[in-house]
Amino acid sequence: MAELRMNQAIREALAHEMRADPSVVVLGEDVAAAGGVFKATEGLLEEFGPLRVRDTPISETAILGAAVGAAMAGMRPVAEIMFVEFLGVALDQIATQAAKMRYLSAGQFTVPLVVRASAGAGLGFGAQHSQTLETWLLNTPGLKVASPSGPLSAYRLLRNAIRDPDPVIILEPRALYGVREDFDPASVDLDRLGVARRVREGDAVTVVALGQMVRVAASAADLVADNWSVDLLDLETILPWDRDRVVESVKRTGRLIVVEENPRTGGWGTEVVAHVAEKAWSSLVAPPVRITCPDAPVPFSAKLERRYLPSLEWVAQQIEALCTAGRVLAPWWEPL
């Protein structure tokens, strides 16, 4: 067992796969000599050398394009995009190139590429460096998208992603890089992407969350534990997401709450709620609930940023309301 911060867990996963497979290479801005601005690639340059661990210019199109080309040639590149927002200047290489190459070549070319990007709010980085942006990618068949909820989750997802034959984008909650967890890397189960994790088992309500909202939902579940048992699922992979496990859970509990760190309109929870409505309508005893951020950019002020994100108290209140009255309170920003 070792207590690892999330950035250390990521580094351990990279080092493990790089030792096992010489085709794994790492590239990105300040990932080599500096060990990454979030210190998730520390020591890799020293261990694996400058051909396999490369500092790049501030050139996201070149970073991602080079990763796509290297992957098509049979390497397994792991590209770091420092802030997920920077995908915006190079989205073509992910959504239009990486996601389509297997398809357009009828399987002659594959793109076993991993893009790691920091994501999310909570650090006071303001509107251009605090988004999660998974919804930019969800409507793109050919991609896989995942987001860890802590060190073990990050370790497992990254090792699975590097071994995955398709392009995977991992959105790492920035606010969690310093979070610690005890686990034994040697005994981590590697299965595959697309499996939701049951964080706690319950029968009163299904709560589905992703990324740092898993921790918020878990704390909320603790808060209501005397009254209600929450079946909490950490999706981990949002594309493709674990439809079967979510539907199975809702069929048992009859209630569904999704907890999202993204603006309400078009958030991933919309897809989860729609699918559950289609597949488990007759099992529902109350309307499905989306707990999201408001439709606004992420504010800078610490007070406003806290208000912007779903809080554990708010999630707990909504669980109570749904289980007690069969309906929840309107989002705080909606007029009464």
Place this chain on the structure above:
Amino acid sequence: METPERQGPTQNARERRALLRSGDLRHALDRMMEIRVLEEQVQKLFLKGLIPGTTHTCQGQEAVCVAVASVAGVNDPVLCTYRGHGWALALGAPAASVLGEIMGKSVGCTGGLGGSMHLSDRSVGLWPTIAIVGAQLPIAVGAALASQTRSDGTVAIAVFGDGAANIGAFHEALNLASLWSLPVVFLCENNFYGEYSRIDRTTSVADIASRAAAYNMPGIVVDGQVLADVRQAVQAAIDRARTGGGPTLIEAKTYRFVGHSRADPAKYRPAGELEGWLARDPIRLLAAAIHPEAPDELMATLRNRWEATMAEVVDSVLASPEPVEQDMFRHVYAGGSGEAEVST
């Protein structure tokens, strides 16, 4: 003059490529005529409504792709543009697989999933042709990065039009390739028009190759109508890249005798410009170099043969089956139904 052996539509891609790589210029001439005739057929079929979507044909530019195919290694990745029919044939893809793809049939090189703008044949280094202007440049840099990391000796060739020299991916790709001395050749097919706009209305320099100076790499202008000139420049750049000398930017000045796409009549071109370039038809120039006594007869012989062959190809493609519905799910992710993993 003895004409080269008949290149049947069923001959496989590697054999077809080997003919070009033999260095026998008669094969190069023959391939250029094959491309010319296929492109003419594509335009006819499009106007008859037998080709869906769009097409971008390359009549007039045949020397560039054939020159590259005759000197690049069969495993050297070639990344080119949506004006890619000629590149596919030049690198070796058989006419039936190219035309089949353009027509969306299951006999196409990707079974109708790709289409005119997305041709590929890994067996001869034809990486998927890219239909987002400039996107192939950083991807080629990545192929070169793989080569350098593994020391596998391959050289990537990034082919792009003059229009792509104005997109950000060009700058990022050339800077990174030069910074890391990657084995890649940047080859601009400058046909003087980005879609309907002439280069002097869109581009700050007359010679794209002059931009090489900004990236600390050699920049070379060649006559894209003269096969031997393109061959020589590309061979030198490949040799340089393969021996660790880093990238080169080559600009081949050429011209498309036709419009940008579909049925574009290209009325935006000044009077007389096309005629000037037709007088420098790359096929005629090579025919005259090979057989100065009677180049037109040689061209006529080759044309007649390819027109007959291509008519057979068209018939066979028309008679071939459409893809089936399930085909659209086969290659979205690994393990799709019917997907046979290729080893990389």
